Amino acid sequence: MKIALIGYGKMGQAIEAIATAKGHEVVHRIDLNTQHLLEKEHLGQADVAIEFTTPETAYSNILKCFAANVPVVVGTTGWLDKLPDIKARCLEQHQGFLYASNFSIGVNIFFEINKRLAELMATQPQYDLQMEEIHHTQKKDAPSGTAITLAEQILEKVNRKTGWVNQESSQPQELSIISRRINPAPGTHTVHYTSAIDDITITHTAHSREGFAAGAVIAAEWLNGKKGIFTMKDVLDL
Numbered sequence: 001m002k003i004a005l006i007g008y009g010k011m012g013q014a015i016e017a018i019a020t021a022k023g024h025e026v027v028h029r030i031d032l033n034t035q036h037l038l039e040k041e042h043l044g045q046a047d048v049a050i051e052f053t054t055p056e057t058a059y060s061n062i063l064k065c066f067a068a069n070v071p072v073v074v075g076t077t078g079w080l081d082k083l084p085d086i087k088a089r090c091l092e093q094h095q096g097f098l099y100a101s102n103f104s105i106g107v108n109i110f111f112e113i114n115k116r117l118a119e120l121m122a123t124q125p126q127y128d129l130q131m132e133e134i135h136h137t138q139k140k141d142a143p144s145g146t147a148i149t150l151a152e153q154i155l156e157k158v159n160r161k162t163g164w165v166n167q168e169s170s171q172p173q174e175l176s177i178i179s180r181r182i183n184p185a186p187g188t189h190t191v192h193y194t195s196a197i198d199d200i201t202i203t204h205t206a207h208s209r210e211g212f213a214a215g216a217v218i219a220a221e222w223l224n225g226k227k228g229i230f231t232m233k234d235v236l237d238l
């Protein structure tokens, strides 16, 4: 499979190592100084694009993939206000698009555990809850995309929380997400349920970026040749 990497930073390089070890060919490494490679004549040479850039640039890069008729796997976080627009354009233009706030298999299993725990806690108002995410200091967005996914899953089930805030909160209806930036931290996410009697805590800790990169390559292999809007849940059949 011919891959165009859009964003050749920490994730782009980790993805290249895994993709080439699996026998794929990286035909473009697109970064700030090689923006001309986003044009259709170049990008169109790839079977699939993998986009890990910045919250400010993901949207226009995805549109370039649509224009070049190349399915795109997107891992960039912090741009979700534009997700409805991207989904609409994807369908209008008959393109392939797969976004995940976290590509690691472990986190996607953790998402399923989080949903089930929230379902059980929905009828147990004696438990309050709080979330925490820890990442390296170069991270641009807060809370993390993964934390937002976890919070949305919880809010769908636990009616005593009406929304999330990215700070400590004394308002019982607010789900507090605390963001910490410490080096080195590839990504740790925790959901704490606390009561006067006991606590239940679930945590996923990434030991490196390998899980995110391996998941992104699996997603690209799966998306190759497909049209439509997908997530990691489709890839892993969860």
Ligand SMILES: NC(=O)C1=CN([C@@H]2O[C@H](COP(=O)(O)OP(=O)(O)OC[C@H]3O[C@@H](n4cnc5c(N)ncnc54)[C@H](O)[C@@H]3O)[C@@H](O)[C@H]2O)C=CC1
Pocket: 006, 007, 008, 009, 010, 011, 012, 030, 031, 032, 052, 053, 054, 055, 057, 061, 074, 075, 076, 077, 078, 100, 101, 102, 103, 104, 212
């Ligand atoms: N969904 C997931 O599983 C994961 C998502 N991420 C997200 O991926 C994104 C990138 O993360 P890292 O690689 O760690 O960041 P990074 O800062 O190491 O790399 C980003 C790269 O994008 C480049 N870039 C900036 N604007 C660009 C443009 N217009 N076109 C092409 N390249 C451009 C930068 O020069 C830089 O090399 C972040 O939003 C992060 O939150 C990170 C890890 C896992």
Ligand SMILES: O=C(O)C1=N[C@H](C(=O)O)C[C@H](O)C1
Pocket: 077, 101, 102, 135, 139, 140, 143, 144, 145, 146, 147, 186, 187, 188, 212
């Ligand atoms: O920026 C990162 O590094 C990560 N970003 C993703 C997020 O925002 O959830 C996924 C992972 O936690 C690493």
